[in-house]
Amino acid sequence: xxxxxxxxxxxxxxxxxxxxxLNGIDLTLEAGKVTAFxxxxxxxxTTLLTLVGCLSRPTSGRxxxxxxxxxxxxxxxxxxxxxxxFGFIFQQFNLIKGLxxxxxxxxxxxxxxxxxxxxxxxxxxxxxxxxxxxxxxAKVEWLSGGEQQRVAIAxxxxxxxxxxxxxxxxxxxxxxxxxxxxxxxxGFTAEGKTVLLTSHDxxxxxxxxxxxxxxxxxxxxxxxxxxxxxxQQSSPY
Amino acid sequence: xxxxxxxxxxLIDFTLASLARRKTKNLGLLLAYAVLxxxxxxxxxxxxALRTEASFVLAGSPEVILQRMVAGRHDLIxxxxxxxxxxxxxxQKQEGRLWGxxxxxxxxxxxxxxxxxxxxxxxxxxxxxxxxxxxxxxxxGNVISFRSYSGKLFAFKVSAVLSPDAELLSAxxxxxxxxxxxxxFEYPAGHYTDIALxxxxxxxVRKVAEKLSTTLPDSRPILRExxxxxxQSVFDWREGIMLTVLAGAILAFAILSWEKASGLSAEEKxxxxxxxxxxxxxxxxxxxKMWEGLLISxxxxxxxxxxxxxxxxxFGAAVFEPVLKGWAVLYPRFALVPTVDGLQIATLFFxxxxxxxxAVLVPIWRAAITDPDSVMRA
Numbered sequence: 001x002x003x004x005x006x007x008x009x010x011x012x013x014x015x016x017x018x019x020x021x022l023n024g025i026d027l028t029l030e031a032g033k034v035t036a037f038x039x040x041x042x043x044x045x046t047t048l049l050t051l052v053g054c055l056s057r058p059t060s061g062r063x064x065x066x067x068x069x070x071x072x073x074x075x076x077x078x079x080x081x082x083x084x085x086f087g088f089i090f091q092q093f094n095l096i097k098g099l100x101x102x103x104x105x106x107x108x109x110x111x112x113x114x115x116x117x118x119x120x121x122x123x124x125x126x127x128x129x130x131x132x133x134x135x136x137x138a139k140v141e142w143l144s145g146g147e148q149q150r151v152a153i154a155x156x157x158x159x160x161x162x163x164x165x166x167x168x169x170x171x172x173x174x175x176x177x178x179x180x181x182x183x184x185x186x187g188f189t190a191e192g193k194t195v196l197l198t199s200h201d202x203x204x205x206x207x208x209x210x211x212x213x214x215x216x217x218x219x220x221x222x223x224x225x226x227x228x229x230x231x232q233q234s235s236p237y
Numbered sequence: 238x239x240x241x242x243x244x245x246x247x248l249i250d251f252t253l254a255s256l257a258r259r260k261t262k263n264l265g266l267l268l269a270y271a272v273l274x275x276x277x278x279x280x281x282x283x284x285x286a287l288r289t290e291a292s293f294v295l296a297g298s299p300e301v302i303l304q305r306m307v308a309g310r311h312d313l314i315x316x317x318x319x320x321x322x323x324x325x326x327x328x329q330k331q332e333g334r335l336w337g338x339x340x341x342x343x344x345x346x347x348x349x350x351x352x353x354x355x356x357x358x359x360x361x362x363x364x365x366x367x368x369x370x371x372x373x374x375x376x377x378g379n380v381i382s383f384r385s386y387s388g389k390l391f392a393f394k395v396s397a398v399l400s401p402d403a404e405l406l407s408a409x410x411x412x413x414x415x416x417x418x419x420x421x422f423e424y425p426a427g428h429y430t431d432i433a434l435x436x437x438x439x440x441x442v443r444k445v446a447e448k449l450s451t452t453l454p455d456s457r458p459i460l461r462e463x464x465x466x467x468x469q470s471v472f473d474w475r476e477g478i479m480l481t482v483l484a485g486a487i488l489a490f491a492i493l494s495w496e497k498a499s500g501l502s503a504e505e506k507x508x509x510x511x512x513x514x515x516x517x518x519x520x521x522x523x524x525x526k527m528w529e530g531l532l533i534s535x536x537x538x539x540x541x542x543x544x545x546x547x548x549x550x551x552f553g554a555a556v557f558e559p560v561l562k563g564w565a566v567l568y569p570r571f572a573l574v575p576t577v578d579g580l581q582i583a584t585l586f587f588x589x590x591x592x593x594x595x596a597v598l599v600p601i602w603r604a605a606i607t608d609p610d611s612v613m614r615a
Contacts, residue, residue: 050610051562054608055514055608055609055610056608056609074518075518076518079297079513079516079517082516082609083515083516090514092513094507096258096508096511097258097509098254098258099258104255107512107514107517108515109247110244110247110248110251110521111247111516111521112240112243112244112515112516113239113240113241113243113247114243115243116243116246116247116250159516166285194368
């Protein structure tokens with residue numbers, strides 16, 4: 001479903017503080033599976049997710065989504081693909097304060113021009129699934145960490161994307177809430193959605209909900225109980 | 238089309254919610270901006286109304302007034318001048334006028350005395366301007382006495398108070414008969430203050446003025462359009478003075494509005510990043526902020542303009558009245574006829590809405606083109 005070939009990503013290119021976050025990644029990600037990227041801070045996990053999720057473009061190399069090369073597309077087309085095909089769950093949740101849970105959830109639907117009533121119905125169904133209906137009119141800053149995360153999940157689902165991208169989804173959650181999140185993940189795969197997440201939380205990467213773990217380091221390395229795939233990344237140093 | 242409309246509706250919904258979320262900032266901005274529009278619109282409306290009032294009043298005045306000059310100063314018209322004018326083609330009617338100034342020590346004010354034909358004002362009676370009547374507490378039927386410059390006391394019966402419709406020009410006016418005028422000021426017989434001329438064809442007014450200058454080389458023709466232009470200049474000048482006096486305050490408000498409008502808080506930048514990451518296009522973000530700017534600036538414009546309209550036409554521009562009407566002991570009291578000039582509104586609209594939109598747009602555009610992946614790195 002998603003193919004990466006010879007992906008490199010540099011920040012501050014040409015400047016004294018130039019930094020290569022990814023340096024030659026070759027990877028194929030299957031549809032309908034949960035793939036976890038594991039590795040220490042600075043290993044390029046988040047950068048990889050931003051490239052796959054059309055949030056940024058690689059410095060070199062190709063990203064193919066369902067056979068289409070998306071690495072060179074102009075921003076407008078990338079946004080269109082991102083809106084239709086990807087749902088994001090951010091580490092800090094990134095909800096908009098001052099708005100209610102419901103208002104936050106329907107935000108990604110605005111640029112699609114779907115009628116408000118239709119968006120609200122869809123949001124309420126998702127709230128129902130996530131057992132959050134009772135909090136839908138509460139402002140997001142009044143919600144607990146777990147509730148905020150479920151709002152972020154609902155927002156990621158509102159446009160019914162094929163791929164869910166979650167960056168360190170359990171970093172701000174306690175064990176119980178992390179388990180709850182993994183249960184929700186299983187629901188996604190049951191619906192045929194593809195999930196890509198980054199985590200260094202053993203509870204996540206060792207969970208049965210995760211089908212594949214990719215170790216990310218400056219040198220090729222990985223070890224898990226599952227069939228392991230290491231990113232073929234070479235150190236620039 | 239429906240999708241486009243629905244999108245705009247969503248953007249406006251979100252904009253309204255955003256405005257409500259930042260109440261303090263937006264209310265402050267709205268207030269500063271509305272005050273700015275209020276000051277500018279009050280000035281513009283008031284001076285425009287005065288100009289209209291002056292044109293309205295002067296519409297009935299003679300096309301040409303002829304004054305005689307001696308050593309560059311205004312002097313009396315000697316006998317025989319009116320007859321000479323009668324021979325100039327194009328002049329429909331000519332009338333010698335008698336008028337002068339009188340200082341009344343009772344109210345420390347100057348009055349304008351003007352002679353009218355006997356069929357209008359009977360001998361021994363006067364008609365007075367509404368402002369003067371108020372200042373001296375006069376009403377029709379009262380008797381008032383003035384001591385002339387020669388020291389003699391003259392008593393007049395007030396036959397009427399002039400209509401307040403033309404109070405702008407008749408505020409300090411005293412109309413009396415020709416005989417009374419000549420007796421009061423000891424005006425030499427056959428002499429006049431100036432001559433009023435009627436010219437039937439407006440196209441001929443300048444030509445008549447040229448002929449007058451040739452026939453009577455020691456005279457100065459004053460055209461109605463010139464008087465009108467002088468009035469306009471006086472009002473423009475006063476508007477200019479007012480603007481200069483208020484320049485500091487206006488600038489302060491303008492800077493405050495600009496600062497508030499153009500400064501994007503870290504929270505707003507973060508929100509723009511989130512919106513982009515969840516699928517909003519750069520153009521959606523800019524459009525949303527445009528709606529925000531438009532809603533604020535239009536509301537402020539309407540509030541400021543309506544407040545200015547009420548201030549000028551219902552409260553007589555109480556704030557700017559002393560400067561704009563002029564300095565005088567006898568202030569004319571008159572209700573301005575509400576006149577709104579489309580071009581004036583358009584100019585004001587352009588100079589208030591446009592800079593605001595520009596102020597909003599540049600920082601928004603900068604924030605909106607940042608890469609959406611910044612949200613993942615926050």
